[in-house]
Amino acid sequence: MEDNGKKKVISLKDIRRDFIVGSETVHALRGVSFDIYEGEFVTIMGKSGSGKSTLLNTLGCLDTPTSGEYYLDGISVRKMSKNERAVLRNIKIGFVFQSYNLLAKTTAIENVELPLMYNPKVSSEQRKQAAIESLKMVGLGDRLYHKSNQMSGGQMQRVAIARALVNNPAVILADEATGNLDTRTSFEILVLFQKLHAEGKTIIFVTHNPEILQYSQRNITLADGKVKEDVYNTNILSAADALAALPVNEED
Amino acid sequence: MNWTNLFKIALKAIANNKLRTFLTMLGIIIGVASVITMLAIGHGSKQSIQSQISKMGSNMIMIMPGAERRGGVRMGGSDMQTLKLSDYQSLKDECTYIAAISPSVSASGQLIFGGNNYSSQISGVSQGYLTIRQLDIDDGEMFDDNDIATSAKVCVIGTTIAKNLFTAGEEPVGQIIRFKNIPFTVIGVLKSKGYNTMGQDQDDVVLAPFTTVMKRINSVNYLQMIYASAITEDQTEQAIDEISDILRTNHKIQDGQPDNFNVRSQEELSSMMTSTTSLMTILLACVAGISLVVGGIGIMNIMFVSVTERTKEIGLRMSVGARGKDILTQFLIEAIMISITGGVIGVLVGILAAYGVKFFAGWPIAIQPISVVMSFAVCSITGIFFGWYPAKKAANLDPIEAIRYE
Numbered sequence: 001m002e003d004n005g006k007k008k009v010i011s012l013k014d015i016r017r018d019f020i021v022g023s024e025t026v027h028a029l030r031g032v033s034f035d036i037y038e039g040e041f042v043t044i045m046g047k048s049g050s051g052k053s054t055l056l057n058t059l060g061c062l063d064t065p066t067s068g069e070y071y072l073d074g075i076s077v078r079k080m081s082k083n084e085r086a087v088l089r090n091i092k093i094g095f096v097f098q099s100y101n102l103l104a105k106t107t108a109i110e111n112v113e114l115p116l117m118y119n120p121k122v123s124s125e126q127r128k129q130a131a132i133e134s135l136k137m138v139g140l141g142d143r144l145y146h147k148s149n150q151m152s153g154g155q156m157q158r159v160a161i162a163r164a165l166v167n168n169p170a171v172i173l174a175d176e177a178t179g180n181l182d183t184r185t186s187f188e189i190l191v192l193f194q195k196l197h198a199e200g201k202t203i204i205f206v207t208h209n210p211e212i213l214q215y216s217q218r219n220i221t222l223a224d225g226k227v228k229e230d231v232y233n234t235n236i237l238s239a240a241d242a243l244a245a246l247p248v249n250e251e252d
Numbered sequence: 253m254n255w256t257n258l259f260k261i262a263l264k265a266i267a268n269n270k271l272r273t274f275l276t277m278l279g280i281i282i283g284v285a286s287v288i289t290m291l292a293i294g295h296g297s298k299q300s301i302q303s304q305i306s307k308m309g310s311n312m313i314m315i316m317p318g319a320e321r322r323g324g325v326r327m328g329g330s331d332m333q334t335l336k337l338s339d340y341q342s343l344k345d346e347c348t349y350i351a352a353i354s355p356s357v358s359a360s361g362q363l364i365f366g367g368n369n370y371s372s373q374i375s376g377v378s379q380g381y382l383t384i385r386q387l388d389i390d391d392g393e394m395f396d397d398n399d400i401a402t403s404a405k406v407c408v409i410g411t412t413i414a415k416n417l418f419t420a421g422e423e424p425v426g427q428i429i430r431f432k433n434i435p436f437t438v439i440g441v442l443k444s445k446g447y448n449t450m451g452q453d454q455d456d457v458v459l460a461p462f463t464t465v466m467k468r469i470n471s472v473n474y475l476q477m478i479y480a481s482a483i484t485e486d487q488t489e490q491a492i493d494e495i496s497d498i499l500r501t502n503h504k505i506q507d508g509q510p511d512n513f514n515v516r517s518q519e520e521l522s523s524m525m526t527s528t529t530s531l532m533t534i535l536l537a538c539v540a541g542i543s544l545v546v547g548g549i550g551i552m553n554i555m556f557v558s559v560t561e562r563t564k565e566i567g568l569r570m571s572v573g574a575r576g577k578d579i580l581t582q583f584l585i586e587a588i589m590i591s592i593t594g595g596v597i598g599v600l601v602g603i604l605a606a607y608g609v610k611f612f613a614g615w616p617i618a619i620q621p622i623s624v625v626m627s628f629a630v631c632s633i634t635g636i637f638f639g640w641y642p643a644k645k646a647a648n649l650d651p652i653e654a655i656r657y658e
């Protein structure tokens with residue numbers, strides 16, 4: 001593993017997560033350790049039930065591990081209270097969900113402003129400015145006042161990505177972010193992620209689809225709650241090229 | 253805590269669900285409006301009874317024959333013959349706390365003038381009666397001591413009597429009217445007082461010297477009642493004690509024996525009558541209050557539905573950094589805004605309805621600021637109380653489960 005003097009954004013040390021269901025204990029994570037550096041684009045792969053979502057919830061400070069240490073941007077998360085974790089999520093994490101999770105009947109700009117609404121340090125002027133900037137970054141500069149029900153799936157996911165960017169987080173966490181989209185739109189989203197990566201964002205992208213790891217910089221494969229494989233991709237494909245190569249009239 | 257933003261968020265949520273918000277509010281609106289209207293009607297009738305009674309003279313004292321019965325004034329005391337003219341005379345001479353006194357005897361029958369007759373009642377009184385009942389002579393004059401001494405066949409009439417007998421517009425003073433075949437000369441007309449709250453026509457009176465009514469009409473030697481008025485309202489109690497003492501002496505009642513007469517102040521009468529309306533007001537307010545509680549439960553119900561329906565949204569808010577207390581505050585603000593807006597509308601509707609009652613039904617109303625303030629406070633508390641539990645439920649959701657909720 002290369003350590004080129006870059007900052008560690010995420011550092012996991014022997015993370016375990018047990019769920020107690022009735023009299024049984026489910027070991028969702030059985031000792032996961034890895035570091036993720038600033039500016040990395042990492043995919044996390046694995047079979048269903050291998051612990052990907054549990055891991056992502058832990059990384060996103062939504063869940064606390066049963067044991068092990070987790071440092072986010074140098075801050076130890078494990079002993080934090082519920083409220084402290086909420087504040088940490090607010091300033092350090094950007095989530096992108098499979099089902100977009102936009103607020104209904106709400107404009108793109110208001111959706112993107114949402115995380116900053118919970119940050120008392122941001123004025124309403126700054127909030128609006130940041131939201132416009134994020135929306136421009138995902139290519140929706142001309143859709144600021146469109147409501148969520150007036151947009152396509154791809155556009156909604158872009159709004160969701162803009163929302164994840166708006167607080168300038170330490171890391172963007174995406175769980176199956178292309179799972180609901182057709183091939184073409186999926187590639188468009190991948191192009192966007194690659195662009196964000198190029199701009200220096202740290203991205204963790206959970207997926208089922210093995211094709212996608214060709215476009216990321218590094219891939220961690222989980223199996224049965226453990227890291228099975230952790231490799232850097234020496235030949236990163238361009239999603240933009242792949243998109244251009246797609247047949248134009250594809251029905252999906 | 254970022255109140256401005258939480259306020260914006262709550263407002264947005266309300267705006268996104270206008271119809272439902274309005275329907276929820278409706279419960280509060282109806283509750284508050286009915287509380288205000290009911291209290292306005294209750295207080296209105298109470299106030300008008302009170303003012304009517306004080307117009308009758310709040311210093312007024314009534315002395316009736318017969319012992320007091322438990323539970324209130326003994327009605328039909330006229331068949332008791334314990335009050336004599338001598339009682340009147342000694343009260344008049346000896347009482348120091350009374351400003352005016354008048355005996356009272358009455359007789360019912362037809363008043364006849366020319367071809368007109370009118371069924372009424374003739375009251376035998378003395379001049380003091382005008383002071384006690386706060387009556388004024390509009391035209392002509394009151395009978396004097398000489399008329400009383402000679403049992404003169406003269407009378408003073410109210411405007412209703414004048415209207416019904418002198419239909420051709422004759423000048424009442426100087427006319428002769430007949431009552432039970434006795435000719436009475438009208439020597440005065442009273443100033444009109446209109447109807448009182450109990451719906452009695454206060455101008456439907458004929459006053460004659462008490463001696464005339466006793467001797468010439470009723471042929472009795474006892475009095476049905478004695479009216480007096482205390483010098484000031486504060487001296488009513490002393491006046492009552494003094495009157496009782498004099499009458500007990502006159503009637504030779506031993507210590508420990510019950511009175512064979514009954515002395516009541518206007519105040520007692522007034523409190524007796526207003527207590528009935530107070531009870532009515534309380535009952536009305538209770539019914540209205542129940543509808544306010546039902547409105548509150550409506551808020552709780554809708555808030556619960558709203559929390560369940562918005563579980564995913566709550567999960568999202570939490571995942572982007574909303575703390576439990578942010579969610580709690582948001583939902584509480586929603587509940588309070590619904591109830592306060594409903595309260596404001598309810599107050600307006602209630603005031604309008606109260607004036608509607610006054611305008612269309614002619615009932616007296618009195619909107620008291622305190623009832624407005626109170627129902628407002630109650631509905632804010634209702635909002636907090638009934639909004640709290642659903643809001644707490646929302647705040648305690650687990651973000652991971654909430655965001656997965658479908």
Ligand SMILES: Nc1ncnc2c1ncn2[C@@H]1O[C@H](COP(=O)(O)OP(=O)(O)OP(=O)(O)O)[C@@H](O)[C@H]1O
Binds near residue numbers: 027048049050052055
């Ligand atoms: N809240 C929970 N209570 C009990 N068991 C749980 C809970 N959450 C996850 N698990 C268990 O932990 C294991 C890992 O689940 P997880 O959701 O992380 O898998 P995944 O890799 O995301 O699967 P998928 O690809 O289907 O989304 C599973 O066996 C699951 O049943």
Ligand SMILES: [Mg+2]
Binds near residue numbers: 052
């Ligand atoms: Mg999963």
